[in-house]
Amino acid sequence: MKEGPDIAYIAALIGDPARANMLTALMSGKALTVSELAEEAGVTIQTASSHLSRMDDGGLLRHRKQGRHKYFALATDDVAHVLEGLMGLAAGAGHLRKRTGPKDEKLRKARVCYNHLAGDMGTRLYDSLMAQGYVALKGEIVTLTDQGAAFVTSFGIDLDALVRKKAPLCRECLDWSERRPHLAGSLGRAFLSRFEALSWARRDQKSRAVLFSPGGDAEFTRLFPFPG
Template sequence: MKEGPNIAQIAALIGDPARANMLTALMSGKALTASELAAEAGVTLQTASAHLAKLDRGGLLRQRKQGRHKYFSLASDEVAHVLEGLMGLAAGAGHLRRRTGPKDDALRKARVCYNHLAGDMGTQMFDSLVAQGHLVFEDDALVLTASGAAFIAELGIDLASLSKGRASLCRECLDWSERRSHLAGSLGRAFLARFEALAWLRRDQATRVIAFSPKGTKAFEALFPLEAISADR
């Protein structure tokens, strides 16, 4: 008798093309209706409902009802972390679903990974935080240092409120396009929310693309300079 977690069951849920498309669409961090997810998967609403029921029973989705509509989102950060890892594995093995298009460069530059910044700018932020000593590795765990706490406080992020949550404060997430780490966890989410509050960026509502304004790009480069990363290597 085999013991331990049944990864085959989860893999089978994710492995269906229609369900994979739905889960990928939810990586934007937005809750979507069954109709919207049916369009993303290219299936009928009836077929989409059956797929969503399976994903819900499998613990991969969370559903909420508002008025006449039912909205679906990923069940947790952990689910998003697994999906991003699978995207990196697929991209590294050359398993791309279509030819690159106009949005491809934009996705690689900056995009939403569920609730945090990913892409080239996401990995730049992570590498710069490490290079400046704001994040360090202790026993393979990512830890915010005293200088890091001062850094985020100056940016207007409330560390005390982040520490009260159940999600881990700092966590590495393998970036599928860069094949390097970007910052997840409650701190990664807080950085993205703060950048939005400062109007440094806007999200493309039809994709996961994040577009930084000239002002936002300049401020981002000042906070997370490439020179700090180069000097650290």
């Protein structure tokens, strides 16, 4: 018998179209009910419950009960990174579920990738931080420089609180639409939260899109200019 992680088991959990649709919906970072996920997958509530139970047992999801409802969310950041990577592979190979449209343009510009910023503005943020010397790539590890730490603090992010967390501070995540990395980790989450706190951006409640106001877009471009 071969030894090691059973990737076929995880791939089979993700590979079912209904389960894939539910997992994609949870990339918004929000916990959703069984009925909401059933609607996303286009299946009955009973069928959705069966799928969700399998993914919960398989370690892809976590759930909590509140009143009469059971809410599901992605189990960890690692699950989100795998899903985003698979989206990149699918898009690169031309496996798209529908033609691009207005909603897709919004998603390509800026969207939530499990509570950090993705899309064109997500990669712009990462590229600009890199170009300004705020983050550096050492091998495959993204690190925050001293200059970057000063900038992050001046931007109103509590860096000490982030450092105390067990989650990685900085991490690359392959962007499915841009085919380049954006910033993940606790710092990536903190930047998106800060943009929302400053009213630069808000999340579209009907999709994963992040909508920047004209003023927020201008401030974003000022602080995070295009490299070069």
